[in-house]
Amino acid sequence: MSDRESHFVALDDLTVSFDGVRVLHGINLTVSRGEALGLVGESGSGKSVTWLAALGLLPGKARIGGSASLEGVELVGASPSTLDRVRGGRIAMISQDPASALNPVISIGKQIGEALALHRGLSGTAGRAETLRLLDLVGIPDAARRVHAYPHEFSGGQNQRVMIAMALAGQPDLLVADEPTTALDVTIQAQILDLIRTIRRELGMALVLISHDLGVIAETCDRVAVMYAGRIVEEGTTGALFDDPRHPYAQGLLGSLPPLSGPRRRLVSIPGVVPDPRLLPAGCAFAPRCAKRMPACDSAVPSLAVTWPGHRVACFLEDAVGQERTRSEGVAA
Amino acid sequence: MGRFIILRVGRALITIALVVTFAFIVLRLSGDPAQNILGPEAPPEVLAAFRRAWGLDDPIWLQYLHYFGAIAQGELGRSMRDGRSAIEIVAERIPITLALTVPALVLKLGIGIPAGVYAALHRGSLTDRIVMIASVAGFTIPSFVLGLTLVLVFAVQLGWLPSGGQDSWRHAILPILTLGIGGAAILARFTRSAMLEVLGQPFIRAASAKGVPWRDVITRHALPNAAIPTVTIIGFMVGTLIAGAVVVESVFSWPGVGRLLVVAVANRDLAVVQCILLLVAATMVISNLIVDFLYGFLDPRLRSAKGHKAAGGQP
Ligand SMILES: Nc1ncnc2c1ncn2[C@@H]1O[C@H](COP(=O)(O)OP(=O)(O)OP(=O)(O)O)[C@@H](O)[C@H]1O
Ligand code: SF4
Ligand SMILES: [Mg+2]
Numbered sequence: 001m002s003d004r005e006s007h008f009v010a011l012d013d014l015t016v017s018f019d020g021v022r023v024l025h026g027i028n029l030t031v032s033r034g035e036a037l038g039l040v041g042e043s044g045s046g047k048s049v050t051w052l053a054a055l056g057l058l059p060g061k062a063r064i065g066g067s068a069s070l071e072g073v074e075l076v077g078a079s080p081s082t083l084d085r086v087r088g089g090r091i092a093m094i095s096q097d098p099a100s101a102l103n104p105v106i107s108i109g110k111q112i113g114e115a116l117a118l119h120r121g122l123s124g125t126a127g128r129a130e131t132l133r134l135l136d137l138v139g140i141p142d143a144a145r146r147v148h149a150y151p152h153e154f155s156g157g158q159n160q161r162v163m164i165a166m167a168l169a170g171q172p173d174l175l176v177a178d179e180p181t182t183a184l185d186v187t188i189q190a191q192i193l194d195l196i197r198t199i200r201r202e203l204g205m206a207l208v209l210i211s212h213d214l215g216v217i218a219e220t221c222d223r224v225a226v227m228y229a230g231r232i233v234e235e236g237t238t239g240a241l242f243d244d245p246r247h248p249y250a251q252g253l254l255g256s257l258p259p260l261s262g263p264r265r266r267l268v269s270i271p272g273v274v275p276d277p278r279l280l281p282a283g284c285a286f287a288p289r290c291a292k293r294m295p296a297c298d299s300a301v302p303s304l305a306v307t308w309p310g311h312r313v314a315c316f317l318e319d320a321v322g323q324e325r326t327r328s329e330g331v332a333a
Numbered sequence: 334m335g336r337f338i339i340l341r342v343g344r345a346l347i348t349i350a351l352v353v354t355f356a357f358i359v360l361r362l363s364g365d366p367a368q369n370i371l372g373p374e375a376p377p378e379v380l381a382a383f384r385r386a387w388g389l390d391d392p393i394w395l396q397y398l399h400y401f402g403a404i405a406q407g408e409l410g411r412s413m414r415d416g417r418s419a420i421e422i423v424a425e426r427i428p429i430t431l432a433l434t435v436p437a438l439v440l441k442l443g444i445g446i447p448a449g450v451y452a453a454l455h456r457g458s459l460t461d462r463i464v465m466i467a468s469v470a471g472f473t474i475p476s477f478v479l480g481l482t483l484v485l486v487f488a489v490q491l492g493w494l495p496s497g498g499q500d501s502w503r504h505a506i507l508p509i510l511t512l513g514i515g516g517a518a519i520l521a522r523f524t525r526s527a528m529l530e531v532l533g534q535p536f537i538r539a540a541s542a543k544g545v546p547w548r549d550v551i552t553r554h555a556l557p558n559a560a561i562p563t564v565t566i567i568g569f570m571v572g573t574l575i576a577g578a579v580v581v582e583s584v585f586s587w588p589g590v591g592r593l594l595v596v597a598v599a600n601r602d603l604a605v606v607q608c609i610l611l612l613v614a615a616t617m618v619i620s621n622l623i624v625d626f627l628y629g630f631l632d633p634r635l636r637s638a639k640g641h642k643a644a645g646g647q648p
Contacts, residue, residue, distance in 0.1 A: 052538075055542065057538055057541055057542055080546065080547060081546075084544045084545070084546050085544065086544075087541065087542050087543065087544040088542065088543040088544030088545075089544055092542070092543075093539075093542045095535065095539065097535060100534065100535040100536060101535045101536055101538075101539040102536055102539070103536045103539075103540065103554050103558070104536070104558070104632075104633070104634060105557050105558055105561075105631065105632060105633060106553075106554070106557075107633075114543065114545065114553075115543050115544065118543070118544050118545065119544060150633040150634070152633070152634050163539075166543060167543075170543070170544060
């Protein structure tokens with residue numbers, strides 16, 4: 001419960017079902033002010049759904065349980081007016097495909113201006129000036145002329161810059177960037193990530209970065225959470241997680257990664273496939289693919305337990321070796 | 334843009350030439366105008382004089398050349414029935430038809446678009462299902478069946494409204510309803526699917542994520558996008574303002590262009606038929622041009638695609 005007050009955003013046992021099929025099985029996660037949290041995991045593990053659920057952006061057929069709170073204010077089931085103030089004003093979100101996330105028939109200036117009017121009451125001359133400043137900030141050249149242009153007149157990278165400008169318009173405290181560079185060329189990816197890092201440093205904004213690029217996560221984030229089949233399986237500081245991942249899935253993802261300073265790597269592939277949410281194993285969801293599987297793994301779902309302060313793992317292996325392992329930080333609290 | 338217009342107009346002219354030729358072939362080969370207009374009792378010498386006067390004795394190819402030559406010079410000819418100018422005869426019927434079709438169009442837009450938007454926003458609700466069933470009915474029930482049903486209920490059973498004629502505004506109500514209901518159903522269906530398509534787009538969720546209240550997401554973000562495909566069907570409806578009421582005018586004995594066309598065809602009155610066909614073709618062409626213009630207005634992607642082509646730039 002103390003999480004709710006001390007953290008900026010706290011997800012508490014957040015669950016999501018679509019048409020009776022549970023895809024998110026109780027997410028516990030916090031984001032502090034100014035912190036950068038990375039979220040990794042194979043496709044379909046629930047990274048996007050987690051944050052869409054927190055902001056009430058899932059389609060009506062989604063059933064959401066548990067809690068997502070912002071400075072102690074509950075967002076799950078909150079009134080539309082509460083959510084509209086949070087969205088864009090406190091927590092902004094940018095997504096994978098900037099071209100389709102911008103309205104094709106509204107000029108980019110108007111789309112940015114809309115956010116300025118909503119969250120900062122800026123319109124008219126003040127709104128126009130701020131729009132130009134934001135476009136400048138995100139590196140759109142010749143902003144004064146380009147402000148009247150439409151999304152199709154920009155490249156993918158420029159559209160993502162526009163999306164970032166739009167996200168910054170509401171002066172949010174947290175930016176959720178959901179694979180912000182997946183749709184872009186490799187050279188442009190680096191530029192956009194640099195932009196996100198720079199802006200975060202300058203504005204002191206918290207960041208949740210969802211990415212398949214572990215190198216990017218390592219360079220950008222203070223903490224990382226690894227998701228598998230709708231659960232967090234390991235979470236800790238970037239250093240600890242990359243140096244010494246505990247969960248077999250995280251080891252598969254991160255273990256063979258070169259040192260942090262090395263070249264970027266994509267997720268390595270682990271034999272087997274992510275289970276269908278409708279056909280999850282009774283025990284640990286990773287068991288069918290796990291080389292260290294034990295009899296206990298099939299009987300119950302391992303819970304996310306603190307392994308040492310600031311580090312959590314959901315694996316029965318941890319319980320077994322937890323006692324004998326000696327770490328300077330001490331054993332599980 | 335200039336090339337584009339020339340191409341469009343050129344295509345329209347070819348279409349019109351084909352339509353006019355078709356009318357000539359059908360009307361001239363299917364019966365004798367003299368017999369049709371003068372009646373079966375007319376004496377042979379009167380028929381012969383009529384044929385001579387209207388050039389009906391000439392070989393058919395020569396008649397066609399005369400006919401086509403006159404049209405090419407903008408001469409639309411005279412009615413064989415009373416010798417009046419065909420344009421004049423048709424022109425006086427246009428407002429009578431518009432008195433039905435314009436209110437009907439307003440009805441189609443006024444009911445069809447809101448119903449479609451509402452159905453899309455409340456997908457799966459009772460209203461949505463009612464709109465869908467009504468629109469299937471609107472597609473499938475022929476207008477004469479709908480018209481006769483309305484007559485049966487409101488004129489015969491209830492006696493509220495007259496069943497035919499053109500004496501007062503009350504006479505216009507049933508034909509307007511007949512035209513409007515079917516069109517509204519079709520438009521509702523189109524609007525609904527256009528709206529659903531747009532609501533599934535990522536930029537709708539992105540607008541919500543930005544904090545735009547749902548009502549403004551609909552009006553500012555969804556509707557302008559859904560309007561683009563809907564304009565096509567509206568343009569088609571505008572194109573039928575003149576000639577879309579043939580059946581309904583016949584059912585309700587409404588003396589508009591449609592009825593005139595039916596009578597003129599029966600009489601093999603070529604000049605009048607031809608004049609109406611030209612008018613219809615012209616309305617279609619104009620409504621198409623309006624639709625193209627509206628596309629450009631609603632969709633900046635098309636606007637700059639044309640601009641780029643003209644400037645020789647890359648897309
Ligand atoms: N609108 C929806 N309707 C039904 N199921 C959905 C919907 N959105 C997501 N899901 C399901 O929820 C699960 C989690 O999806 P999510 O998009 O969060 O994955 P992700 O981790 O973001 O993957 P990716 O890396 O591909 O973006 C998947 O099984 C997906 O099929
Ligand atoms: S709980 Fe068992 S199956 Fe699951 S990851 Fe740990 S060892 Fe593997
Ligand atoms: Mg995703």
